[in-house]
Amino acid sequence: MAEPVLEVSGLRKVFGSQVAVDDVSFTVAAGGSLGVVGESGSGKTTTARIIVGLDHADAGTVRIDGRDRDHAGRKARGADAGRGPSVARSARSGRRAERLARARQVQMVFQDPFLSLDPRLPIGTALTEVLRLHHPDGDHPARVTELLDQVGLGTREATALPRGLSGGQRQRVAIAKALAVEPSVLVLDEAVAALDVSVQAQILNLLADLRAELGIAYVFITHDLGVVRCVTDEVVVMRRGAIVERGATDMVLADPSHSYTRLLLESVPGPGWDPQLITAARRALAEAEAELTPR
Numbered sequence: 001m002a003e004p005v006l007e008v009s010g011l012r013k014v015f016g017s018q019v020a021v022d023d024v025s026f027t028v029a030a031g032g033s034l035g036v037v038g039e040s041g042s043g044k045t046t047t048a049r050i051i052v053g054l055d056h057a058d059a060g061t062v063r064i065d066g067r068d069r070d071h072a073g074r075k076a077r078g079a080d081a082g083r084g085p086s087v088a089r090s091a092r093s094g095r096r097a098e099r100l101a102r103a104r105q106v107q108m109v110f111q112d113p114f115l116s117l118d119p120r121l122p123i124g125t126a127l128t129e130v131l132r133l134h135h136p137d138g139d140h141p142a143r144v145t146e147l148l149d150q151v152g153l154g155t156r157e158a159t160a161l162p163r164g165l166s167g168g169q170r171q172r173v174a175i176a177k178a179l180a181v182e183p184s185v186l187v188l189d190e191a192v193a194a195l196d197v198s199v200q201a202q203i204l205n206l207l208a209d210l211r212a213e214l215g216i217a218y219v220f221i222t223h224d225l226g227v228v229r230c231v232t233d234e235v236v237v238m239r240r241g242a243i244v245e246r247g248a249t250d251m252v253l254a255d256p257s258h259s260y261t262r263l264l265l266e267s268v269p270g271p272g273w274d275p276q277l278i279t280a281a282r283r284a285l286a287e288a289e290a291e292l293t294p295r
């Protein structure tokens, strides 16, 4: 078994009276792929945001490449409190270095690629900016060509603005931007949910190829067990902030032990399903879920 590249332990996050994440722990092996599934509101995105540092946990730890994700930041902030301006300046540059170091550990791809793309920047320029920030000494034009090639894009796309690309192409660019940083872990939050089914399949194939080629580890946040089946080795199922089931993806999907996972599985559309049936199945799932919930 490969060393874990990501170790999430005892994460907890509360918003007001809502426990969004409740004692969540899992590991992802180097080059591994973990699916985090659950219906809307089960705490998936909050878990992802804590892993990438967009949110802080109330309790628990995230270790990437054996390093505690929050430790350096907390230590710097605590030690610098109430000191003079030069210490504050050096603390700021320390925090910047820390942010860059974190970015090189983990990157995130969102459902809506517009969030990570500047509408005014041609794609090639956007990629060059990332390279200048994270890898200032490299051969940037060659690397931009290589990155575009890795995600199945070419010179036409390099000069295009984000609005000149299709949804699938924009998501390829978002993936290229994340890869440009060369992170150990890529967190993908509903990264194919907004795409047509055929484009979804292309992006999932691309992600599978990139993992094999680069050895990057994935955390796939999704409500869609079909996606999990395609691109993950292991899966955790979240419900109401907590993990209710975990295991090898094929085992969990073939023989789920928790009633909630069985409900999720029943809502996965198969061949020949039409959108109305899918909507009806989702409604039935919500009703069944409400029945499972203790009053």
Ligand SMILES: Nc1ncnc2c1ncn2[C@@H]1O[C@H](COP(=O)(O)OP(=O)(O)OP(=O)(O)O)[C@@H](O)[C@H]1O
Pocket (backbone or CB within 6 Å): 015, 018, 019, 020, 038, 039, 040, 041, 042, 043, 044, 045, 046, 047, 223
């Ligand atoms: N910033 C916030 N302020 C208040 N409550 C929040 C905030 N973020 C999340 N929550 C609540 O925490 C719970 C978990 O939300 P989260 O977005 O993590 O779930 P999710 O499984 O990712 O759902 P979805 O698939 O709809 O994004 C929900 O009840 C949500 O309303």
